[in-house]
Amino acid sequence: MILLFEQLLNGLQYGVTLFLLAAGLTLIFGIMGVINLAHGALYMVGAFAASWVAIQTGSFWGGLLAGLVASAIAGIVVELGVMRRLYARDHLDQVLATFALILIFNQSTVLIFGRQPLFTSVPEIFSGSVQILPGLPYPTYRLFVIAVGLAVAVGLYFLINKTRVGMLVRAGATNRQMVRALGVNIQGLYTAVFALGALLAGLAGVMASPIVSVQVGMGDEIILATFVVVVIGGVGSVKGAFVAGIVLGMFDTMLRAFLPATLQQVMPGPEAQALGVGLSSMGIYLMMALVLLVRPRGLFAARG
Amino acid sequence: MKKLLTTASLLVASMVPAYAEGTKIGVITTLSGPAGYLGEQIRDGLTLGLQATGAAFELVVEDDGRDPNTGVQVADRMLNEEGIKLLTGIVFSNVSGAVVPEALDAGAIYVSPNAAPSGLAGAKCNPNYFVVSWQNDSLHEASGAAAKKLGYTTAVALAPNYQAGKDAIEGFKREFGGEVTEIYTGVEQSDFAGEMAQIRDKAPQVVFQFHPGGQGIAFLKQYQQSGLLGSIPMVLSEPSYDGVILKAVGPAAVGVTGTTHWNADFDNEASKAMVAAWAAAFPETPLTTYAQQAYDTGLLIGGALNKAGGEDVAALQAAIKAADFTSTRGHFAFGANQHPIQDWYMTEIVADEAGNPKIVTKEKIREAVGDVYAADCKM
Numbered sequence: 001m002i003l004l005f006e007q008l009l010n011g012l013q014y015g016v017t018l019f020l021l022a023a024g025l026t027l028i029f030g031i032m033g034v035i036n037l038a039h040g041a042l043y044m045v046g047a048f049a050a051s052w053v054a055i056q057t058g059s060f061w062g063g064l065l066a067g068l069v070a071s072a073i074a075g076i077v078v079e080l081g082v083m084r085r086l087y088a089r090d091h092l093d094q095v096l097a098t099f100a101l102i103l104i105f106n107q108s109t110v111l112i113f114g115r116q117p118l119f120t121s122v123p124e125i126f127s128g129s130v131q132i133l134p135g136l137p138y139p140t141y142r143l144f145v146i147a148v149g150l151a152v153a154v155g156l157y158f159l160i161n162k163t164r165v166g167m168l169v170r171a172g173a174t175n176r177q178m179v180r181a182l183g184v185n186i187q188g189l190y191t192a193v194f195a196l197g198a199l200l201a202g203l204a205g206v207m208a209s210p211i212v213s214v215q216v217g218m219g220d221e222i223i224l225a226t227f228v229v230v231v232i233g234g235v236g237s238v239k240g241a242f243v244a245g246i247v248l249g250m251f252d253t254m255l256r257a258f259l260p261a262t263l264q265q266v267m268p269g270p271e272a273q274a275l276g277v278g279l280s281s282m283g284i285y286l287m288m289a290l291v292l293l294v295r296p297r298g299l300f301a302a303r304g
Numbered sequence: 305m306k307k308l309l310t311t312a313s314l315l316v317a318s319m320v321p322a323y324a325e326g327t328k329i330g331v332i333t334t335l336s337g338p339a340g341y342l343g344e345q346i347r348d349g350l351t352l353g354l355q356a357t358g359a360a361f362e363l364v365v366e367d368d369g370r371d372p373n374t375g376v377q378v379a380d381r382m383l384n385e386e387g388i389k390l391l392t393g394i395v396f397s398n399v400s401g402a403v404v405p406e407a408l409d410a411g412a413i414y415v416s417p418n419a420a421p422s423g424l425a426g427a428k429c430n431p432n433y434f435v436v437s438w439q440n441d442s443l444h445e446a447s448g449a450a451a452k453k454l455g456y457t458t459a460v461a462l463a464p465n466y467q468a469g470k471d472a473i474e475g476f477k478r479e480f481g482g483e484v485t486e487i488y489t490g491v492e493q494s495d496f497a498g499e500m501a502q503i504r505d506k507a508p509q510v511v512f513q514f515h516p517g518g519q520g521i522a523f524l525k526q527y528q529q530s531g532l533l534g535s536i537p538m539v540l541s542e543p544s545y546d547g548v549i550l551k552a553v554g555p556a557a558v559g560v561t562g563t564t565h566w567n568a569d570f571d572n573e574a575s576k577a578m579v580a581a582w583a584a585a586f587p588e589t590p591l592t593t594y595a596q597q598a599y600d601t602g603l604l605i606g607g608a609l610n611k612a613g614g615e616d617v618a619a620l621q622a623a624i625k626a627a628d629f630t631s632t633r634g635h636f637a638f639g640a641n642q643h644p645i646q647d648w649y650m651t652e653i654v655a656d657e658a659g660n661p662k663i664v665t666k667e668k669i670r671e672a673v674g675d676v677y678a679a680d681c682k683m
Contacts, residue, residue, distance in 0.1 A: 003505040010497035106336075115340040116589075117518050119552040122529060129531050139529045142497065211529070212494040213521035213552065217337045221492045257498045260488070277465045277488045 002136045007257045008250065009132075013142050015249025016149025020204035021222065022229040022241040023156060024197025030173040030236020031193055034083060035091055037098040039201055039226065040219025041105035042078075046071040046202025047209040047218060048109060051118040054209075060123035064206050071202020072195045079194035087190075102220065109216050117215040145207045152200065153242050160238055169193060173236035225252070228284050232291045234298030244299060248284050255280035326360030327614025329605065330382040331393035332375055332403060335367040339517040341548055342395045342594050343367070346417050349595030350392065352581050353602020359609040364388060370395070372402035379403045383410040389617050390415070392601055395594070397421040397440060397468040408432050413621055417601040418594060420643060422471055426680035429641040432617075434624055436604055437597040438565055439643045439675035440468055441475035443541040446563035446648035447512055448479030449669050451539045453650070454561065456510040457482040460503050462523075463514040464491045472514035472541065478676070480512075489515070494522045500530040511536050516543040521552045528556035537561065545653065547590025550661045557661040562651040565644075566596050566633040567665045574603075575632040596632055603629040639674035641681035647671050 025039045050067030054060050082101065086094045121127070122141040129137035160166035168189055171179045180186045205219070212218065229248050233240025260276030267275070291299065331350065333343035347365055354361050364382060368375035375394065382388040383406070391407050392415045394400040400419040407414045413432045420435040451459060461476050463469030465488040477484050485506050487499055503511055511532075515523045520543075527533050533556065542564040550557050568579055568591060578599050582591045608623035627638050637645045648670040656662040 003501055006501040006504075007498055010501060013497065014495060110336075110340070115335075115344060116548055117341075117521055117552050119521070119525075119554060121554075127529075129529075137531050139531075141529065208495075211522070211526060213518040213525075215518045216340065218494070218518075221494060253498050256490075257502060273486055273488055274465075277490075281465075281490055 011250030011253035015246035019245030021226040024200040026230045038101035040223030042198045042201040043205040044219040046205030050206040051120045054120045067206035072199040075198020117213040122210045234301035237300040240300030255283040330388040330391040331365040333393035334395040345594040346598040349598030350602045353599035354606040357606025359606035375399040375403040417598040426677035429681035435643040436601045440471040444472040444475030445479040448476040458508045460508045461512045462487045524553045546592035639678045641678045645674040
């Protein structure tokens with residue numbers, strides 16, 4: 001029971017990380033119609049900037065600020081320098097160009113920081129663990145990550161549903177041409193949305209940096225799952241990204257945690273392990289296929 | 305004046321690297337991605353080892369990106385277009401499993417500085433295939449032996465779900481003999497929170513985990529963050545606690561038991577010479593076992609080139625087989641399958657004066673052992 005609860009928390013934490021990445025990606029995809037494979041690179045930029053500043057200054061919070069600023073600036077530069085030329089092109093060109101961006105970001109990071117992973121510590125007040133239930137100490141920092149993710153979700157909800165910018169974003173996701181025809185400064189909106197997406201990806205990177213190893217290519221690993229979240233949630237829908245992120249995070253964690261052991265009840269050891277591990281790494285993709293069968297545009301598609 | 309010029313030109317000539325015109329050695333290794341530092345260690349260790357022998361050589365280094373297909377393409381180019389007859393350098397077992405047969409079919413020699421999958425160690429052994437590092441399983445047999453020697457009887461063993469990971473857990477179980485719960489992780493996984501929960505739930509006496517490179521860093525950090533470090537001891541094989549991992553993990557590694565075939569504090573001339581050469585060439589970078597294995601590979605290849613030259617493959621093969629070099633690890637010999645027969649040591653990770661982790665050799669736990677696959681090898 002305690003194990004189940006702990007795994008649910010782990011799933012939730014993975015889920016909010018996926019949400020932070022997917023929220024930006026789904027907005028960029030939905031509003032500008034661009035497939036941005038380099039979104040994971042912005043996650044890496046956030047993690048590296050934060051870790052580097054944290055190592056130099058000894059302050060996690062200074063690192064947090066640096067990570068957010070660096071990823072937002074990287075986002076703006078990418079939007080102005082590359083993306084702007086891609087909106088009118090087809091998806092193949094976009095995929096090629098943003099894939100090239102991944103390579104450029106990765107190799108630039110190697111040139112600046114070298115290949116050796118960076119190490120940062122959890123900030124002092126979040127080191128250690130909290131006794132959530134008797135017999136279940138849970139790392140405080142992971143609870144902090146969950147809290148930050150949920151706070152961002154609430155903030156995005158207000159931004160998108162209660163402000164003028166949010167109205168434009170929603171309108172843009174539903175019908176791009178109409179928004180432009182109504183005389184809205186669509187270029188400015190695009191840059192702002194891209195910067196916001198980059199900032200959220202950077203935030204996810206900053207949050208992950210004390211937990212995982214901060215290294216070149218770290219964004220490429222998580223971006224696949226992020227795309228699955230975007231597709232299941234429905235392109236352009238932040239609500240969809242939130243629901244799909246949390247559900248997928250939990251589902252993936254649960255499968256990896258319990259499927260191999262469950263299969264071992266009915267099959268001999270090594271085969272059960274192999275099958276369980278194989279099935280659980282397929283899990284989120286199977287789920288995507290099933291969702292697409294029932295709802296080809298995802299759960300909360302913005303465009304009708 | 306003329307004499308002065310001659311002296312000057314002689315000086316200049318002696319400063320030009322001696323290996324500019326020598327036997328070409330193809331180095332296929334992983335230089336990009338999270339594990340890129342492993343390839344750098346191997347390339348640099350190999351270069352220092354070859355230089356120490358004074359052999360005439362030229363390295364042709366190419367990145368395999370940890371991808372077997374890329375590795376095969378690179379090997380193909382080296383073997384067929386550049387006419388290279390001597391290959392080395394591969395970090396990962398999945399790459400070597402694809403590239404080595406390709407090289408052997410082309411009549412070339414492959415000397416492994418690292419990966420040695422079980423598939424190539426037994427019935428498929430080959431006279432032109434040498435391993436200087438270890439057979440994959442024996443790394444982890446040493447950890448099993450260490451855990452048994454420390455008196456533990458229940459363990460949780462974790463490794464990524466690919467061939468080397470399976471070899472790791474099999475090897476650990478073979479020598480440990482106690483009750484083992486196996487957990488396989490994803491090959492690209494970097495968050496191990498789920499596994500931490502399972503370990504806490506199982507509450508074993510000892511944890512064994514095999515996660516090379518960046519995965520190992522993440523695992524150790526999270527082991528500490530989840531509060532398990534103080535409560536359940538951990539035994540590691542050498543790829544899971546190399547110098548780079550320790551530097552990145554910091555104090556989270558102190559107290560962990562490791563097993564290795566070589567450590568920087570070894571008291572022999574070859575090892576001391578290597579440690580000094582490395583410190584002079586790369587003062588900022590830790591010297592890991594990857595570089596040590598590659599350095600030994602360099603000593604072996606360089607010595608063989610000095611003896612047999614680089615033209616005659618059969619003569620070169622015989623010279624390598626003789627293993628006529630002084631290994632930095634002390635005792636070294638080739639077994640029937642041309643994999644090493646060597647000693648294994650238990651080490652402890654302690655804090656140095658600055659609180660940073662340092663590897664200290666404790667005791668020899670296995671003496672002059674080869675691997676279980678040698679018996680199946682008929683050459």
